[in-house]
Each structure stands twice: as C-alpha cells, then as structure tokens.
Amino acid sequence: MKRATRRRSSVWDCFEQEGKVVRCMKCDATLKYCGGATSTMMSHMSRHHASTAPLDEDEKPVICRVQSLEEESTANSEIMQVAIMSPNINIMNANPTERDCGVKRRPKRSSVWDIFVRVDDEVHCTMCDTKLKYRSSTTNMMYHIKNNHQGTASPTRGINKGSSSSMPNDGVSVAAHTEVTELISRMIEKDMLPISLLRGDGFRELLAYTVHTYKMPSAEDIVRLIEGHFREKAEELRVQLGKVEKVSLTADFWTALPFQRYVTVSCSFITEDWQGRSVVLQTHKLSSDSHTSADSVTERLFNTVETWGIDGKVTACVHNDTQGILFTHECPPVTWDYATCFATTLQLAVSVGLSEDLVRIIVSAGKLVKHFNHNLQACEALEQKQVHMCLPQHKLIQSSKARWDTICDMFERLLEQRWPIKAVLSDRTITNRQEAQMLEIEDDCWQIIENFTPVLATLKWATTVISAETEVSISNIYPITFSLIQTHLVPKENDVEQVSEFKLKVQKLLQNHMEVDSNGLASKPALIAAMLDPRHKHLSFLTPTGRLSAKVKLHELVAKLDVMTTTVGLKDEHQEILVTPDISQEAAMPSQLRSDTKNTMMLLLGDNYSSSYATDSEAQVDYYLRDIAPSLDINPLDWWKVNGPRFPKLATLARHYLCVPGVSLPSLLSESGQTFAKMRTRLAPEHVDMMIFVNRNA
Numbered sequence: 001m002k003r004a005t006r007r008r009s010s011v012w013d014c015f016e017q018e019g020k021v022v023r024c025m026k027c028d029a030t031l032k033y034c035g036g037a038t039s040t041m042m043s044h045m046s047r048h049h050a051s052t053a054p055l056d057e058d059e060k061p062v063i064c065r066v067q068s069l070e071e072e073s074t075a076n077s078e079i080m081q082v083a084i085m086s087p088n089i090n091i092m093n094a095n096p097t098e099r100d101c102g103v104k105r106r107p108k109r110s111s112v113w114d115i116f117v118r119v120d121d122e123v124h125c126t127m128c129d130t131k132l133k134y135r136s137s138t139t140n141m142m143y144h145i146k147n148n149h150q151g152t153a154s155p156t157r158g159i160n161k162g163s164s165s166s167m168p169n170d171g172v173s174v175a176a177h178t179e180v181t182e183l184i185s186r187m188i189e190k191d192m193l194p195i196s197l198l199r200g201d202g203f204r205e206l207l208a209y210t211v212h213t214y215k216m217p218s219a220e221d222i223v224r225l226i227e228g229h230f231r232e233k234a235e236e237l238r239v240q241l242g243k244v245e246k247v248s249l250t251a252d253f254w255t256a257l258p259f260q261r262y263v264t265v266s267c268s269f270i271t272e273d274w275q276g277r278s279v280v281l282q283t284h285k286l287s288s289d290s291h292t293s294a295d296s297v298t299e300r301l302f303n304t305v306e307t308w309g310i311d312g313k314v315t316a317c318v319h320n321d322t323q324g325i326l327f328t329h330e331c332p333p334v335t336w337d338y339a340t341c342f343a344t345t346l347q348l349a350v351s352v353g354l355s356e357d358l359v360r361i362i363v364s365a366g367k368l369v370k371h372f373n374h375n376l377q378a379c380e381a382l383e384q385k386q387v388h389m390c391l392p393q394h395k396l397i398q399s400s401k402a403r404w405d406t407i408c409d410m411f412e413r414l415l416e417q418r419w420p421i422k423a424v425l426s427d428r429t430i431t432n433r434q435e436a437q438m439l440e441i442e443d444d445c446w447q448i449i450e451n452f453t454p455v456l457a458t459l460k461w462a463t464t465v466i467s468a469e470t471e472v473s474i475s476n477i478y479p480i481t482f483s484l485i486q487t488h489l490v491p492k493e494n495d496v497e498q499v500s501e502f503k504l505k506v507q508k509l510l511q512n513h514m515e516v517d518s519n520g521l522a523s524k525p526a527l528i529a530a531m532l533d534p535r536h537k538h539l540s541f542l543t544p545t546g547r548l549s550a551k552v553k554l555h556e557l558v559a560k561l562d563v564m565t566t567t568v569g570l571k572d573e574h575q576e577i578l579v580t581p582d583i584s585q586e587a588a589m590p591s592q593l594r595s596d597t598k599n600t601m602m603l604l605l606g607d608n609y610s611s612s613y614a615t616d617s618e619a620q621v622d623y624y625l626r627d628i629a630p631s632l633d634i635n636p637l638d639w640w641k642v643n644g645p646r647f648p649k650l651a652t653l654a655r656h657y658l659c660v661p662g663v664s665l666p667s668l669l670s671e672s673g674q675t676f677a678k679m680r681t682r683l684a685p686e687h688v689d690m691m692i693f694v695n696r697n698a
Helices: 039-048 096-101 139-148 177-191 197-198 201-212 219-242 291-306 343-355 356-374 375-386 404-414 418-426 435-437 443-464 474-488 497-513 526-531 545-562 567-576 582-587 597-605 617-626 634-645 648-657 671-684 688-697
Strands: 013-017 021-024 030-032 060-067 078-084 116-119 121-123 131-133 247-256 260-270 276-286 315-319 337-340
Touching: 013 497, 030 039, 039 291, 096 617, 116 247, 116 337, 116 634, 121 139, 131 139, 131 688, 177 219, 197 219, 219 688, 247 291, 247 356, 247 671, 260 688, 276 291, 276 688, 315 443, 315 648, 337 343, 343 497, 356 404, 356 418, 356 435, 356 497, 375 418, 404 418, 404 443, 435 648, 443 474, 443 497, 474 497, 474 526, 526 545, 526 648, 545 648, 617 648, 634 648, 671 688
Parallel strands: 247 315, 315 337
Antiparallel strands: 013 021, 021 030, 060 078, 116 121, 121 131, 247 260, 260 276
C-alpha cells in the first residue's frame, strides 16, 4: 500500500526550530524537539495560548498496523497503512481491534481518577472521603495522594514512583494559580510578613523557579485576599461575642519603628462549656503626642466595644500602660474596672530594686558570657573543662535588656559552670593575663550572685504562672503577691546587703502598686476572682478583717445579680422558696403514692427541700465558702464545669471574673510570645490592624 504524504502541522505557525529545541513566538518559551513530534508544542499552545491554538492536531496522519485479511490464513503478514483520523472519531470508544492497532500515545486520562470521583465542582477521594475543589487541574489530587495515601496507588500508573520526596508528574507541573496565590496569602498571615515581600526580587525568583508559568499577583490582589479572610473571621467572632454574657479587655501598648505607637485591644471570655478563649479585636495607631493619646485612648476603647457589640458586657480592662494614659482626668468615666498587667508591675519592681552594685555585677557577667560566646578557642576550652569536671555541656546564656528574667537564666548558668570558667580564665595558653583580669569575677561578687539568683528565680516563677495562656491567671495574682511580700521578699540573716536592699525595694513597690493595704482591696477584680477560684476561696493570705470585707463584697455581687435577673428568673426564685405544702393535697394523691414513705416526705416538706439551701443567694455563698477547697493543681474552670449546678449564681460570677487575664500579652515569657512581639513591629501602619487580627485569631 502506498504511504500517504505527511502534511506540515499548523503548530509551526507559532513555533520556530533552533537546533534541538523549538521556541514559541508568542511567549518565548523553549521546548525540546526530537523525532519530528509536535505533541509538546500542541500541548503548550492549548494550555497557554488556547485562543490561538491550531485546530488540526487530530488531522495528523497516524500509522496503524493492520493484518491483511487475504493473507491471514497463510503467511499472516502485516502491511502498513496510513489513515487520516477524523476529528469526530474517538479512539477510546473504538473497538479493541481498532484501539490496539494504533501507535501508543500518552493517555489523556490522569491516573488520579482511579482514586477520585468528580461530583459537580468537587472531587471526592474514595479512600478517605476527603472533598477537594476541582478547577480542571489534578495537582491537588496528586498532592493529596502523596501526603495521605503514599504507596497505595498502583505503581504502574505513575503515582508514587521513585523516591517519596519527588513530586508526581502526571502532565501538570504546578498547582493552580488560585491555589498558589491562596498559599502565599496564608503564609503572609501566619508569619506576619509585610506585604512588600511580594515586590522582592528574591521571592519572585524563588516562585519562578519552583512554580513554573506562575504569574505573580500584585500586592493589591494579596491584600484583597487577606481582607476577605479578615471579614470572614470578624463575622464569625461577632456572632460568637453576641452569645457571651461577659468579657474582659486587654489594652497592650507597644511601639514599632520608627517611633510608631499602637494599642492592641484584645478580648477574653469563657464559653458555655467552660473553655477560656482570647481573641484580638482591633489595633489602633496612637499619636506621638502624649496629650493627644491621653484624650483618645479611652475613646478608642469605647469605639472598639461599640463596634463589636459588647457594650455593657465588659468586666475589666487589663493594661500595660506605664505612663498613666488611662487615668488622666480628661478621660471619660468607664463602666469597667482597670487592672495593671502583673508582668509589667514585676518588671517595674525589679528595675527599681536593682542597686548600682547589682547593675555592675550584671554588666560584668554579661561581658564574661559574651567572651565565651564569641571566642571560639575559649568556647572549645570550656567544653573540654566541662567534660573533665563531669558537668553538663551547656552554653552560657546572655541576658537581654528587654527581659529581666534572662538575668536569672544567665546567673543560673554561670553558677553551674563557675569552676570550668575559672579554669579556662586561669589557663594562660587560652586566656592572657590582661583578658583574665578584665573578665574575672571576684569572689564576693560570686557570693552576691549565688545569694541573688534564688530571689530572681522566685520572681520569674511568679511571672511565668501569671503569663500562662491556657490557665486562669487573674485569681493567682493576690495569693502570689502576698506570698512574695510576706515570705519570699523578707530579708534573711544570711542575705548579703545588696540582696536585702533589693528585697525591701521590691516588697515596698508591690505593696504600693497592688494596694494590699487599701480599704478598697475587696473590690479589686483580681481579689474577687481569687474568691471565685475554689483553690483560693479561703483567702488565708488576708487578715480576718480583710476576709470579712471580701465575703461582704461577694454577697453584694450575688445580690446585684439577683436584681438583674429577668422576670422569669424571679418567678423561678419564688418557686424555690421553702413553703410547707397543704396536707389536704394528700387526699388527692393515689393510695399507692400515700403509702410510699419517700413521696410522703416530699409531700410534707416540699419538692425543693433538699435544694432550697443551695439555691438561696446568701446560703449559696456560705455553702460555697465552707466547701472543701480542691488542690492547687486543678483547673478552676474544670471545677466549675462540674460544680456549677450546685452554685448557679456563683458560677455566673465566675464566668464574669475568671475570664480576666493577669497580663496584657499572654505567654509574655514564652518563645512564641516574644516572637509575636518582634514580628508585629515590622508591619506597615495601613495593614497592622488587619494582619494582627488574622494572625492571632487563626
């Protein structure tokens, strides 16, 4: 049979050959070219230039091997025929003889469809019932199979071939454009990156290399995506706040460079199932003028409360304002109480308590640590001395000016490694005499460090407990404060002069700032929370007069709660009052019921006889205070979740006050808290509110 003449494909109207590659004249893309095949060029045109793609791809001659019917019985020879495939013929639907005779071509159906089933605009995984969006791309499905069903797909279909680290190649080399853009926006939200990152050449080069043919979105596109996430989260939060009875606010004042001052307003509350939750509401930029800020901060708090629909629900506001902005006479009165961040109070107390001698020792210790951390020879020698002396191979810790607790860490590590340090400094092959004299800490200074470190460690533990993000913290403030004042900060006989002086200064400052001797102590939110915390309700740290005042205050709060009760609630209260029923009702009761002793007692004494004592307001408080206090290691919210029905009015008050945090920034001493504090300083003023909101409410 005569071979048909091969016609030139129309794809060459868009490509030109350059050796072993072809170049697209529309986008300058280069593709490999070998064997005269134009399928890669046709695929490129249909994928990237669909509007101008050639339409005659299916008209190319396809060589088929068919048997000659005349010679089938004898020689069974084969001849070559050339057939022009019509566009309306579907090879996949042809009979087996016709399908098998064609030249082997790349299958059009992706192997992921062996595992996924398409339903409308979604695809469902038949192995785990996961649902994914489908936008004419199989990349999402490939990633899902690789990450969740590694090794389960058939190796002959091309999935999971080779090493597990290589991505499957099934005709789609990158994720869909919208999916990659979504991931970029999520990355910026999670890491609190500035939007200007998108304009960086390095980031663009990275995406161009890893995600081929991806078109970088503009900064405005990413901002619109993040704004969409912001609106979604805000709507969800607004609905949740509408169901909450009481909340507390935190006003966190912070500064970003260059000299940008902000206040981030957060909100804490307790859910119906007694789970504590904290969310960010808004971040406001403050004026650099202190007088202007004094007039506007309280107004901004009011605006935030009104915007989020929590007006009348705020119990207290915790702040780290050290400049007295919230207490100026010009500020309008508020309906909530103010409480100072306990970590800020301790920071101020430690700073005031440090004398010149202690500061000099801290500076000397910092120089010593810096020498060993930056001198490689000294560092290696220290490690050898640690091995010889059977001490832990720990590196020295450098203190930070921004965090006083790092002074405690530095001193503890120096005391642990004191003798290896001395051995290195006395070795003249490692440290010369002049350096040793400058770095050596005198023995009396070592004694001060040894005496001073336990005091700092106690203060650090106190800050750590109050800064715990997942625990109730405000109820611990006054028990810890009185413990510090009455026990840990009392000078001892073996204390050196500098340490005794430090203890007295910190003790005095805590007494003044926490108002421990004030007549209004019983009205402080932190003390009320301590009474509503079953671990501290006995208030053993107070004097008998102080405990009596606190008890009277708790009775007042319960009585006020009764006044605010709705009409239905008042009717229920009247029904709970102990009333001796009319015995004449017994005649109406069946004889079988009259013979029942239990039911007869209920008839005589009333259905609410057993519960009337606990439901009465005053009796409820007394019964709660006389109840056995649980151990200190329990979570008070878990206790109220179980015992709330026994003390319904006190449980309501517990929701109001135990939601107040002890610090303005949770986990202030944790690595995550410090990282967040650093990350937010690099945000642009126009995006700082939105970025902090989506990051902290993720």
